[in-house]
Amino acid sequence: MKKKIFIALMASVSLFTLAACGSGNKQVTAGGSTALQPMVEHASMSYMKQNPDEIIMVQGGGSGVGLAQVAAGSFQIGNSDIFAEEKSGIAVDKIIDHKVAVIGFAPIINKKLKVKNLSQQELIDIFTGKITNWKEVGGQ
16 A cells, blocks of 8 residues: 655644654754645744744745655654655655645536536546546536
8 A cells, every 4th residue: 555645734733743743852843835834834833832842943845845854854744735656756665644634626617618517537537637628528
């Protein structure tokens, strides 16, 4: 079974994650996804306010940076919204997955296209470029 790396720190779950990483270390570095960075910064500030002896350093750089730096041992928390297998050069065997959130998608299609229903496979095929014309899924 493939390991899937998808770490997105939500404020309610982040404090638990940060507490687990920070205990005894005194300093933790979390970095990676810039989309997740504001949320991680907020969670780290809340945690440090309650735990003044602990320091959480938050950096951006992108999901690939977060994954690579955790694998290299430079970051204790890597924030990523992609799977490690999707990024070349990541040592996935050196990373432990702690999935704490999932990104939901809600596709909205203009009713003028007259597409009534799409299967999950059709959505996958649209987003991966296999389907390139609405006629392929019952549209005009």
